[in-house]
Amino acid sequence: MQVGYARTSTEEQVAGLEAQVRDLEAAGCERVYREQVSALGERPELKDALSFLRSGDTLVITKIDRLARNTRALGDIVDDLHKRGVGLKVLQFGKETLDTTGAYGRLMLNMFAAFAEFERDLMKERQKEGIAKAKVEQKYKGRKPTARAKAGEAIELFRQGRSVSEIAKAVGIGRGSVYRALEAAGLKEPSPSQ
Template sequence: MQVGYARTSTEEQVAGLEAQVRDVKVAGCEEVFSEQVSALGDRKELDRALKFLRKGDTLVVTKIDRLARNTRTLGELVDGLHGRGVGLKVLQFGKETLDTTGAYGRLMLNMFAAFAEFERDLMRERQKEGIAKAKAEKKYKGRKPTARAKAGEAVVLFQQQKSVSEIAASLGIGRGSVYRALAAAGLR
């Protein structure tokens, strides 16, 4: 059985998530797990997908970075899959599909993962340089403090007997941000 996994980092990336779900279904996935969460966050749907997979199944993703942020994490994940007799297919490699059930596929996966990590590192370096330049020119504003902007809403929801997890999910902020908002309001 082919099992699909789709992920975007933010809730604003709805079209990207829908495209991934569509692509893994077109590839023949009978079951699809999807979520909108950072790769650094708690990926509950990925955990569910991994528990769902059985020997002989194949996990299908559109891109490597939907599964892991670095080669170490990817290697651990793939080793765990292969140890259970589960394959991995990555759909978007130009016109090719990468299947890691063979030695060639595993080699290519590691190479592409290393290049992807290298590219991410270069992007971070350029971003740091750009921020430093903008700060020097007094043009840097930083990102908007979204959690702080929603602190009042968090307090109101808490007063309506909502749990911290429910508040965080409904406002699209982390649980820690909810706790900070409640502490600032003297409620925790």
């Protein structure tokens, strides 16, 4: 059985996720796991896909970087798959696919993974250089502070009697940010005994 795994880093990348799913289904995947989460975060769908696979199955991905962030993580996943008798197929290479069930495929996978990691490192270096230049030119604004933008909503929920944990979850910010917003507004969470 061919099982597909599709991932994008953010929820805004809907078209990218849909394109991956389309390609995986066109490649013959009977089941496709999909998620929109950073490779650094928890990936429950990947975990489910990996635990679903049985000996003789093949995990199919569209690109190497959808599965792992670096060569070490990729190697760990591929080693686990091969120990269990599961193949890995990468569709990234146009009409040709990379199949890691043989020695040549595993060699090529490691080479491509190393190039992908190198390319990512170069991109991060260029990004840092661009940010440094923008800061010197006083053009760098950085990311909008999410928690500050949601402080009013957090305060309103607190006034409605919601707990800090409930507010953090509802608003999508950390508990510490909720406490800071309440403190700035001169509010205090009641102690558990009240």
